[in-house]
Amino acid sequence: xxxxxxxxxxxxxxxxxxxxxxxxxxxxxxxxxxxxxxxxxxxxxxxxxxxxxxxxxxxxxxxxxxxxxxxxxxxxxxxxxxxxxxxxxxxxxxxxxxxxxxxxxxxxxxxxxxxxxxxxxxxxxxxxxxxxxxxxxxxxxxxxxxxxxxxxxxxxxxxxxxxxxxxxxxxxxxxxxxxxxxxxxxxxxxxxxxxxxxxxxxxxxxxxxx
Numbered sequence: 001x002x003x004x005x006x007x008x009x010x011x012x013x014x015x016x017x018x019x020x021x022x023x024x025x026x027x028x029x030x031x032x033x034x035x036x037x038x039x040x041x042x043x044x045x046x047x048x049x050x051x052x053x054x055x056x057x058x059x060x061x062x063x064x065x066x067x068x069x070x071x072x073x074x075x076x077x078x079x080x081x082x083x084x085x086x087x088x089x090x091x092x093x094x095x096x097x098x099x100x101x102x103x104x105x106x107x108x109x110x111x112x113x114x115x116x117x118x119x120x121x122x123x124x125x126x127x128x129x130x131x132x133x134x135x136x137x138x139x140x141x142x143x144x145x146x147x148x149x150x151x152x153x154x155x156x157x158x159x160x161x162x163x164x165x166x167x168x169x170x171x172x173x174x175x176x177x178x179x180x181x182x183x184x185x186x187x188x189x190x191x192x193x194x195x196x197x198x199x200x201x202x203x204x205x206x207x208x209x210x
Contacts, residue, residue, distance in 0.1 A: 065191030
């Protein structure tokens with residue numbers, strides 16, 4: 001049976017160091033840049049409802065999730081991401097899955113992100129200080145890049161099976177990993193991540209199907 005959970009509507013300001021509005025029931029955690037050569041260029045993250053989804057504008061990087069939204073393999077997590085305006089240099093946005101303790105120093109999650117230059121990454125965040133590469137920056141032709149108006153649309157999927165996970169862009173499997181080691185962290189909270197200094201990303205159809 002297909003199960004689809006949609007995240008829409010507006011909610012109250014969540015506890016975070018920056019002002020923002022988030023869709024009802026969602027929590028937000030910011031991730032400030034510590035690179036002096038690549039600082040956050042604006043102080044705030046803004047999130048607001050748009051159509052059947054929500055738009056994220058950064059500032060600092062941010063993850064967004066709802067504590068009630070969890071998945072246990074097998075499942076497929078998907079969303080459509082429309083980059084409304086490119087960053088001054090490539091920054092990444094996409095899906096978070098296998099999350100736990102997201103509001104603490106023990107935050108732990110996987111993420112699959114794409115960037116405006118047609119590359120993708122898969123990473124594992126182990127805590128506040130530690131991030132592991134599962135797949136470093138890699139180009140792929142399936143990733144749409146900005147058109148003449150600066151927009152691009154990419155449908156991302158994380159297809160978590162019993163033994164392996166497939167990472168999919170616009171219907172094309174671009175990477176596969178076995179569900180072992182770091183990449184074996186598949187069960188838990190899901191949501192989105194938008195890295196810093198991105199003027200606008202629209203997230204639509206965020207949900208899980210079994």
